[in-house]
Amino acid sequence: MEISVVIPLLNEEESLQELHDWIANVMQSNRYLYEIIFIDDGSTDASWKKIEELSNKNQSVKGIRFQKNYGKSQALDAGFELAQGRVVITMDADLQDNPEEIPELYNLIVDENFDLISGWKKKRYDNVVTKNLPSKLFNAAARKTSGLKLHDFNCGLKAYKNEVIKSIKVSGEMHRYIPVLAKNEGYHKIGEKVVQHQARKYGETKFGMDRFVNGFLDLITISFLSKFGKRPMHFFGLWGTFMFLFGTSAAFYIGAFKLYKVFNGIKTILVTDNPWFYIALTSMILGTLLFLAGFLGELIIKSKNNEKHYTIKEKLNF
Known part of the structure; x- marks a missing residue:
């Protein structure tokens, strides 16, 4: 297995077919052996039914269904545990992440031996007040405290060596800080790639302003844990x-x-x-x-x- 694509989702039934077809086309064009792992984080729409349909047509599609909504970090953790690919790609299910980025992300991990590549949505199509400005403040604080010079910690599109995702535990709302968690485990070759960001095509965002408050609180937590987590x-x-x-x-x-x-x-x-x-x-x-x-x-x-x-x-x- 060359690539595992891990996709957490919540109420994204409208985008799943298009996202699957897009990813499958990229994989087949590049002749990758792959798996797509959809993690349904307690959806109340027909998302799980759509995942079942996709898995019946394509054996490379795998699904995990949570009993209820636990959060993106828990969904990623479940996907990471079962991912078999040499390279693990994470992306969101809302079609704002472009699957055409996968081959270059894969090459950066395999050919240039990066441990982790984080996407950077340099040009965004989000609301400036509710997402762009708070995101810039959040990323500036994260860079200062973590020492990692990344522009977009919270970008869902990332690539990892399999050993990296197997060595970290993502819980709470720590999905924003996976690069920091990887660094704390001794993986220091962490890079960044400018990726294409696309406007949301279906539905509405599942995140509000409260995620930035929670994000800063989590930043304080992980800063403490990185220094004293193993020696309180x-x-x-x-x-x-x-x-x-x-x-x-x-x-x-x-x-x-x-x-x-x-x-x-x-x-x-x-x-x-x-x-x-x-x-x-x-x-x-x-x-x-x-x-x-x-x-x-x-x-x-x-x-x-x-x-x-x-x-x-x-x-x-x-």
Whole structure:
């Protein structure tokens, strides 16, 4: 198997036939051995029926149907687990990604030995206010925090070596940061290719402004996880120790100053009337809690399993 095309979708029945025909034509023209994996993320229209029809006509078409809508990250994760191709291509099902890009993406992975190629929709046909401007701000923040010089982290059209997608776990809404996840796993040959973006032909976008709020929150999460995800004690333990030592030092200072005044016959206020008493106490409690958080984080990492956060209802041709 040379190429696996992984396509997550939600209520895209109108575009599936055209998308399949387009991909199949590209594959046959280039004589690729291929599979198309459609992941139906809880569609409420006739998307799954259309996938069944396509799979009956073309054995290269495979389908995964979720029990309900779990999100794009979970759909990609399910597709990645079952993809067999030497090169894995991801694209959206709304016909805004152009299958004609596949041969060049494939060659960049195979011939130039890239681990991952991310598409860059340099010219977009989206709404400027709701998608283009927020997307530019989001990508600028992602570049700054991740160190990856990509222009379009969220482009659905990407190409991967099979070993890359098998080594990462995509959950939550981390599909935007797959290049960052790959980098964290040691894959550093990550490139970018300008790809053609097309206006949506059928239906409406499934994403609203809230995706950018969630995107920035996920960016903070992945920035933390990339540094301390496998060693939480290095973060929580460090700050916990610092806070505890600060509180202990403040407590000793209060005690020593109190004793000094007592021995010298100087009238003093109660220790509990000194604001530093509460600062010291709070610091010691916070330090202990942070240290325990780091310790618990280490225990969770050691004992966690790779449970799936989705339920597959049906499979086709697997």
